Amino acid sequence: MQMATFSWFASGHQFDAQFFNQMLQGESGNEFTADNPSYIKFIDIHTGKTLYHSSNLKSESFTLDQTDTETIQQGQNVFRTYQQDGTLQVRTLTFPIRDHAHAIIAIAQIGGSRASINEMQRVLLLFLAAGMLVAALLAYVIGSLVANRELRPLSNLSSTMLDFSVDSLGVRLAPTSSATEIQQLTYAFNHMTERLEKSFQLQHRFVADISHELRTPLTAIRGQIDILLMDPDLQGTAHQDVQEINIELRRVSWLLTNLLLMARAEVGIVPALDEKHVQVVELDTLLIEILRQLQGDKQPVMLEMGQLEQLSVRGDRDLLKHMILNICDNALQYTLPGGHIFVELTMHQDPPHSIDSE
Numbered sequence: 001m002q003m004a005t006f007s008w009f010a011s012g013h014q015f016d017a018q019f020f021n022q023m024l025q026g027e028s029g030n031e032f033t034a035d036n037p038s039y040i041k042f043i044d045i046h047t048g049k050t051l052y053h054s055s056n057l058k059s060e061s062f063t064l065d066q067t068d069t070e071t072i073q074q075g076q077n078v079f080r081t082y083q084q085d086g087t088l089q090v091r092t093l094t095f096p097i098r099d100h101a102h103a104i105i106a107i108a109q110i111g112g113s114r115a116s117i118n119e120m121q122r123v124l125l126l127f128l129a130a131g132m133l134v135a136a137l138l139a140y141v142i143g144s145l146v147a148n149r150e151l152r153p154l155s156n157l158s159s160t161m162l163d164f165s166v167d168s169l170g171v172r173l174a175p176t177s178s179a180t181e182i183q184q185l186t187y188a189f190n191h192m193t194e195r196l197e198k199s200f201q202l203q204h205r206f207v208a209d210i211s212h213e214l215r216t217p218l219t220a221i222r223g224q225i226d227i228l229l230m231d232p233d234l235q236g237t238a239h240q241d242v243q244e245i246n247i248e249l250r251r252v253s254w255l256l257t258n259l260l261l262m263a264r265a266e267v268g269i270v271p272a273l274d275e276k277h278v279q280v281v282e283l284d285t286l287l288i289e290i291l292r293q294l295q296g297d298k299q300p301v302m303l304e305m306g307q308l309e310q311l312s313v314r315g316d317r318d319l320l321k322h323m324i325l326n327i328c329d330n331a332l333q334y335t336l337p338g339g340h341i342f343v344e345l346t347m348h349q350d351p352p353h354s355i356d357s358e
Contacts, residue, residue, distance in 0.1 A: 043107040045073065045096070051106060064094065064107070072096050072107050081114070089114040153182045157189060169197035207263045214260070218253050225249065258326060281317045284308040284345055290324055291343060300337040306344030 041053040048069060068078045078094040092111035096104040153173070160171060171193065173186045225246045228234055234242065287308060295303050313320070331341050 038112045039110070041109045041111075042097070043109065045104055045106055064109075068094060069107075073104065075104065082111075089118075091117070150182070153186060157185065160189075164193075169193055169200060207260070210260070214256055218249070218256065222246070222249055222253070254325070254329065257322070261322075278314060278316060280312050280314055281320055283311045283313060283320075286317070286321055287324060287343065287345055290321065290328060294328060294332070301332060301335045301339045301341055304340060304342045306342055308345045309347060311345060311347060 039054045039057040041057060042051040043049065043064065044051055048064065064072075064078075068080070071078050072094060073096070075096055080092045080094070082090045082092065090111050091114050092109055094107060094109040097106040097108050099105050157173060160168075160173060164171075172190045175183070175186065225242060228242050229239070229246065288305075291303060291305055328341075328343070335341055
């Protein structure tokens with residue numbers, strides 16, 4: 001309302017009291033209140049008396065002081081805020097009215113209650129607070145969704161690496177549409193597992209091939225030595241030397257078998273139990289056989305047999321023999337010459353074996 005009135009006079013229109021009075025007349029009577037919030041007043045530039053005021057305003061309301069009058073006489077506008085009846089705030093704009101020659105002929109004052117403005121401010125603040133809360137919730141939800149989507153590949157990579165083993169070398173992470181860094185990390189992981197898989201495959205084939213290549217000549221040599229030992233013409237020192245060679249060859253074969261078993265186990269070639277080879281094995285009989293074999297090799301230590309209980313287990317007899325031979329061989333290797341190794345077989349809560357050496 002204030003801007004419309006100001007623009008009316010600034011454009012050179014003449015004052016029309018009936019027009020402005022009809023425009024400003026409130027529906028609630030002649031009193032200027034928050035429900036009838038706008039008014040207009042015209043003041044004599046020379047005497048300061050009210051020439052006209054809208055019907056809802058008392059003539060003595062919102063008077064100008066000398067400073068405001070001098071400011072307006074200089075052609076400037078004056079903004080003021082008044083307090084009416086202790087509660088109602090009124091914002092006024094006072095400006096000069098000029099004739100066609102741009103001479104100041106009167107002063108116009110238009111005002112309006114701040115109650116509606118304050119109410120609008122409260123509503124705007126309420127909407128602003130609600131909007132900020134909704135925006136924060138939306139930002140949280142959207143941020144959580146985006147973060148979960150972007151971090152899901154990292155979670156998959158972490159779980160895959162925790163479960164990573166020789167048996168899972170063929171696992172590959174699926175390509176993702178996440179950030180470039182995560183795509184590069186996924187590619188690097190897949191490339192690493194691919195190279196590891198190829199390396200283990202090469203090692204697997206090498207161990208399998210070397211097992212056959214090493215055992216074949218040793219088997220042939222042992223066969224030839226057995227034939228020599230059967231020759232009746234081989235007597236004396238020559239027979240003893242061949243016997244020593246046979247003993248050392250058996251030790252080499254035994255060490256080679258151990259090395260190949262460990263190498264095969266390291267690359268995941270663990271011999272599976274064949275049901276055809278699983279049988280009831282009498283451990284006492286197997287242990288007697290092993291001890292007789294070791295005693296026949298002229299060991300530098302004394303092997304003594306203690307109590308052997310009659311115990312049986314289900315398993316592969318060859319693998320069990322290999323295990324017991326390995327234990328006994330370690331005892332022979334780490335016992336000083338002239339020492340004693342005492343072997344007995346008894347039942348305990350833990351695996352049934354007992355090898356004492358002194």
